[in-house]
Every structure is written in structure tokens, then in C-alpha cells.
Amino acid sequence: MNSHSLNPSELAGRRDEILSHFVRIDKEFDRRRGENRLLVKREDIQWESASRVHPTQQEGHLLARIISPELGFNIHTFRVFKRQIGGGGIDGAFHTHGDAVKYYLEGKGKEIIDDQEVEVSPGDLAFIPANIWHGTENTGDEPMVFIAFHQIPGTHLPVPASWQYHADDLSEHESIDSRLVTMEKEDPAAMDSATLYSWRQHLLHELGVLDDEFNQRRKAKNYLVPRNEVPWESPADNQTTTLIAPELGFDIHTLQLSVRVVPPGHSDETLHSHGEAVHYYLSGQGHQIVGDESIAVEAGDLVFVPAGTAHSIRNSTGDPMRFLIAEQLPGTYLQRPVISQD
Structure with a gap:
């Protein structure tokens, strides 16, 4: 169907038709979310032909879905x-999607991102911006393998709409x-409604100022973090290093990526919480505590928080x-589907 030839009513009707089918699939996704899985062991990761879920025509493409709602x-x-x-020079089909970060495990190749070519090898990380045509090419003789952290298809970029007052009004x-x-x-529970609203607006103003600076830094359009x-x-007192985030010049909106090195014998003294996260264990072994569960983990395992x-x-x-x-990028919201029950 050529969407350009549709009048406004036909275009809206066509979208409603597709959405009605999409809602049926999303409803089943949401039901499967109720399994509340947390752990994937390395030995349980299963490969399948990429053509089973994507219209790719190339031979030699394999896919292993690891953490996703349908699972x-x-x-x-x-x-x-x-x-x-x-x-042997096999390339990936060109496509677009949301934010994605790749960590390369085996082989060598290059990411073709818009008009840029980025050479990659094991231990490197690459960021693929949302809505940019791109493809991956294996430039070596051995298979190229990477793990990807990929914005769920069908969700939207949480682009900030900053609230700011004019400087003269704040002077x-x-x-x-x-x-x-x-x-x-102050205790927010003790505030009257006007005070509570006013506090929120002043904080939103400052967040808007910071968001403007984040957006300026996104313009650096960085794509690669080399292994070196x-x-x-x-050090034990600074175990986590952020690698891919807006403040580092990556035009990313949905997630950020860090590496943590936990020294021998260390246990976190306190628990903490934030948005959704996935931990991918590269070396060593220990226990990941998630809520009331203590999960034994080792290299190659993944845990969803x-x-x-x-x-x-x-x-x-x-x-x-x-x-x-x-x-999940701090300050963003979970995008839960609104499923019609008609």
C-alpha cells in the first residue's frame, strides 16, 4: 500500500487497523511479562536463525533473544x-530502530551509521542512534558476535520538553x-497544594537548564568506546564508570551503559533502586541481590533488575x-502499553 496516496481519513483508518492488531500482540506481551523472570544463565542462551523473526536474507545470521517481554x-x-x-564479508541488512548499544564479543567488523563507518573489535562498545539508517558488516573470516541493549520496538524516545522560567523572573x-x-x-506530605506545586516547578526549571546542557553535549554525536x-x-571507592550517556557526547535518550568492577570480598552495605536495568557479567562470580532474592551469577549470565x-x-x-x-536513563518514565479491552 502506498501511504502517500491516502487521504487523511484513509491514513487514520489504516493506522487504526494496524493498531488493532498490534494491541492484540501487546496484550500477550503484557501477559507474559507476568512471569517476572530475572535470570538468564549463559548455558540457557539459545541461537536461532535471524530470518525466523526478521526479514533478513543473508546466510550466516544467527540471533539469540535473551531478555525481552515475550520471554x-x-x-x-x-x-x-x-x-x-x-x-567472509557478510553484511547486515540496513534498517532503523530506537536507541541501541552494542558490546562486541568475537570477530571484527564495522558499523555503518548514516554516512560514518566505525571499525569495531572485541571489547569495544558502539552506540547506534535512534531513527538512523545503519548496518553491520563482518570484515573478517570468522563469525562476528555482539550483544545488544536495544530500545524496545514500538516505544518512543523520551525527548525532554523542558520547563523553564525567564531569568528576570527568578532574579x-x-x-x-x-x-x-x-x-x-521539609516534608512534602506536610505541604499545602500550592507549595508542593511550586517546589516541583522550581525543580523542573533546574532540570530544564540541565537538559539543555545535556542536549548541547549530545551534539558531539559520539559512536564508539574503544576497549582500551x-x-x-x-578503585574500591569508585567501582562504577559510565561509558555511554548523554553527558559524554552520545545522542542517547532511553538508556545509559556503565561498567562496574567489584573487588574481591566486597559486599554493598546498602541496597539501592532506580529504573530498569540489566547486568551482564563479564568475569568473576558472586551473588546479585534483587529484592528478596539472592541470585548466584558468573561470567556470561545476565540478571534483570x-x-x-x-x-x-x-x-x-x-x-x-x-x-x-x-x-534506563535517570529521569525517564516506563512506557507501559495502554491496551484496549473492547
Whole structure:
């Protein structure tokens, strides 16, 4: 069907028709989310032909879906999969989608991102921006394998619509830093509605100023973090290093990626929570605490941490634990489907 030839009524009707079928699929996705899976062991990762789920024609393309709603994970922001591209110069079909970050495990190749070509090899990380045509080419003789943290198809980029007051309107008011000191002593539950709303607006103003700076830094349009720039050794008091995030010049909106190195014998003293996250364990072994569960993990395993769930890590061995953390970008919201019950 040529959508350009449709009149407005036909175009809206066609979209409604497609959405009606999409809703049926999303309803089943949501039912499967109810399995609330958290762990994928390395040995349970299964390969299938990429053509089973994608219209790719190339031979030698394999896909391993790992963490995704249809597999029983209550995740809404991004999914995780592995991809293998056969050797001998085989390339991937050009396509577009949402934000994605790839970590390369085997082989060598290049990412063709719009008009840029980025050489990649094991240990590198590459960012693929949303809505940019791109493809992956295996430039070696051996299979090329990567793991991808990929915005769930069908979701939207959470582009900030910043709220800001004009500077002249704020000149005679208490500074934001002074307000933050005052806020530490205030109980939001004791505020009247006007005060509560006013506090929120002042915080939104400051977030808008920061969002403007984030957007300026996104314009650097960085794509690659080479392996030699990843800190595989870190001090005990600064275990986590952010690798791909807006403030580092990546035009990313849905997730960020970090690496954590947990020293031997370390256990987190407190639990913490944030948006959705997936931990991919690269070396060592230990226990990932997620809510009330203590999950034994080792290299090659993955654990999903649901949004708002308290969690921590424990390394009781004599070797460091290293893992990648793909995490919902702070300040964004879960995009839950609105499913019609008609």
C-alpha cells in the first residue's frame, strides 16, 4: 500500500487497523511479562536463525533473544539479544530502530551509521542512534558476535520538553541551591497544594537548564568506546564508570551503559533502586541481590533488575567481578502499553 496516496481519513483508518492488531500482540506481551523472570544463565542462551523473526536474507545470521517481554521479563525500556554474523564479508541488512548499544564479543567488523563507518573489535562498545539508517558488516573470516541493549520496538524516545522560567523572573527569588538546602528539612506530605506545586516547578526549571546542557553535549554525536578506554580495573571507592550517556557526547535518550568492577570480598552495605536495568557479567562470580532474592551469577549470565526494586551485589571470592550495566536513563518514565479491552 502506498501511504502517500491516502487521504487523511484513509491514513487514520489504516493506522487504526494496524493498531488493532498490534494491541492484540501487546496484550500477550503484557501477559507474559507476568512471569517476572530475572535470570538468564549463559548455558540457557539459545541461537536461532535471524530470518525466523526478521526479514533478513543473508546466510550466516544467527540471533539469540535473551531478555525481552515475550520471554517473560517485565521490562518496558529495552531488550537484550546476541547476534552472530557469518564470516567472509557478510553484511547486515540496513534498517532503523530506537536507541541501541552494542558490546562486541568475537570477530571484527564495522558499523555503518548514516554516512560514518566505525571499525569495531572485541571489547569495544558502539552506540547506534535512534531513527538512523545503519548496518553491520563482518570484515573478517570468522563469525562476528555482539550483544545488544536495544530500545524496545514500538516505544518512543523520551525527548525532554523542558520547563523553564525567564531569568528576570527568578532574579528576586531564592536561589535553587538555597531551596535545595531548605527542601532537605521539609516534608512534602506536610505541604499545602500550592507549595508542593511550586517546589516541583522550581525543580523542573533546574532540570530544564540541565537538559539543555545535556542536549548541547549530545551534539558531539559520539559512536564508539574503544576497549582500551574501558577501565577494567577500578578503585574500591569508585567501582562504577559510565561509558555511554548523554553527558559524554552520545545522542542517547532511553538508556545509559556503565561498567562496574567489584573487588574481591566486597559486599554493598546498602541496597539501592532506580529504573530498569540489566547486568551482564563479564568475569568473576558472586551473588546479585534483587529484592528478596539472592541470585548466584558468573561470567556470561545476565540478571534483570525491575524498576524500583532494591538491589545490591556481593563478591565473596578472591577475584574481581566485572559486569556491564545497561540502565534506563535517570529521569525517564516506563512506557507501559495502554491496551484496549473492547
